[in-house]
Amino acid sequence: MTRPASGRRVNRRGEGERLRGELVEAACRLLERLDGEESLSLRAVTREAGVAPQSFYLHFPDKQALMRAVYEARYAELTAGMRDALAQLDSTAPPTERVGAIARAxxxxxxxxxxxxxxxxxTLGTSGWDPETLPGLVAFQLFRDELAGCVASDADEVTVCLWASLHGLVTLRVNRPSFAWPPIDDLIDRTVAAYAGG
Incomplete structure (x- = not known):
């Protein structure tokens, strides 16, 4: 199998989907280092993937389509972990335990x-997403569905509050590792109890 000067293996006929995935992963890697979508150029993505710039348009019509694919790929990984956590529970697990499982995941x-x-x-998102089709809605809905079994009030509002609290726990621990953090499971349990009861 020949390789281009970049060292990237040339795809065989019918392996176009592989290149699409490589472009998505290249964009992910770049976004991990950049400030937001506006800082991401298509030329940088193709360079990171080791392909010619024109190859991009064989798989995506524009940058927004690439960004959607990036977010869909990462949210799929997040929600898969959350679903796996639910699958490991006994079918008779109480609703608060189910919420706790996906919160820990x-x-x-x-x-x-x-x-x-x-x-x-x-990542600062500036692509003008339609609120009804945001890639992360699947993860939000998973939280909402489980919280609906715990709360009598508006589950959407409670889900936003729980999500914001969990996001704070994650972000603060990553950004301030020197703080004397209590065990993460204890904080998650306390947070879930505050919003889901129990």
Whole structure:
């Protein structure tokens, strides 16, 4: 198999989807180091992926389509971890335990993969997203569905409050590691109890 001067292996016929994934991962890596979407250029993405700039348009019509693919890929990883946490529970687990399980999975993603988490929640998004089609809505809905079994009031509002609190736990621990943080599971349990009861 021949390789271009960049050292990247040339895709065989029918491996175009692989290049699409490489462009998404290249954009992810760049966003981990940049301030926001506006700092990301398509030329930088193709250079990072080791392909010619014109290759980009074989897979994406524009930069916004690439950004959607980036966020969808990372949110899929986050929600997969949350769903796995639920799958490990007994079917009779109480609702608060279910919320606690996905809250711990959420925080674990953020604390063990801080660069990827920053792309999802610390990257300034300026692409004019439609609030009804945001890639992260699946994760939000997972929290909301589980919280609906715990609260009598507006589950959307409670979900926003819980999410903001968990985000604070993750972000502060990453940005201020020298603080004498209590164990993360204790903080998660206290936070879940405050919003989901129990």
């Amino acid at each position: 959420y925080c674990r993603f953020g604390l063990t993969r801080p660069a990827e988490y920053r792309v999802l929640f610390g």
